[in-house]
Amino acid sequence: MKIAITGTPGVGKTTIAKLLAKEFNMKYINLNDLAKKLNAYIGYDKIMKSKIVDMKKLYKEVKKIRGDFILDGHFSHDFDVDLVIVLRCRPDILEKRLKKRYPGNRLKVKENVDAEILGVITSEVLQRKKRFFEIDVSNKKKKEIIQEIKQRMKNKKKENIIDWIEKGYEIKI
Ligand code: ADP
Ligand code: MG
Numbered sequence: 001m002k003i004a005i006t007g008t009p010g011v012g013k014t015t016i017a018k019l020l021a022k023e024f025n026m027k028y029i030n031l032n033d034l035a036k037k038l039n040a041y042i043g044y045d046k047i048m049k050s051k052i053v054d055m056k057k058l059y060k061e062v063k064k065i066r067g068d069f070i071l072d073g074h075f076s077h078d079f080d081v082d083l084v085i086v087l088r089c090r091p092d093i094l095e096k097r098l099k100k101r102y103p104g105n106r107l108k109v110k111e112n113v114d115a116e117i118l119g120v121i122t123s124e125v126l127q128r129k130k131r132f133f134e135i136d137v138s139n140k141k142k143k144e145i146i147q148e149i150k151q152r153m154k155n156k157k158k159e160n161i162i163d164w165i166e167k168g169y170e171i172k173i
Pocket of ligand 1: 009137
């Protein structure tokens with residue numbers, strides 16, 4: 001099985017994807033590392049201070065990988081996978097993490113927190129029409145999150161999409 005672990009930057013994809021790969025004895029592939037290794041970039045976003053990934057090059061490379069694997073990245077849901085797992089994190093918790101990760105880049109923090117509030121990744125995933133579910137990782141230990149993922153993979157019942165706006169979070173202007 002090919003699994004994509006996606007979500008807003010900072011939600012815990014790398015942490016959880018690595019643990020899950022170990023648990024399932026699957027290959028772990030970090031798409032940011034792969035892009036770096038292949039120098040798969042088509043440009044640079046000066047405002048966001050981030051490189052723009054050459055998706056075509058990455059698609060080709062991932063296609064070559066045989067067997068089961070876990071793809072880690074906030075665009076992993078764009079790849080050919082059997083299951084997409086979207087990690088969701090309470091915006092206030094995410095904001096604290098992102099401030100630590102990007103000190104002095106308030107724009108990056110805000111853009112990512114806003115994306116989480118709006119559920120940008122989930123709406124992208126919904127458009128892809130692949131099998132998927134969301135996991136709320138807020139205030140949960142890594143072990144708990146892994147257990148929850150295993151549970152959800154077993155019982156295929158549909159659950160509501162997480163909506164932070166409904167829970168009172170707002171985009172600050
Ligand atoms: P991503 O790959 O989605 O950007 P990371 O896995 O790098 O996220 O995690 C972002 C930060 O949050 C890291 O400092 C990590 O140690 C921390 N973290 C991840 N999962 C949890 C968790 N369940 N509880 C507390 N902190 C976590
Ligand atoms: Mg990561």
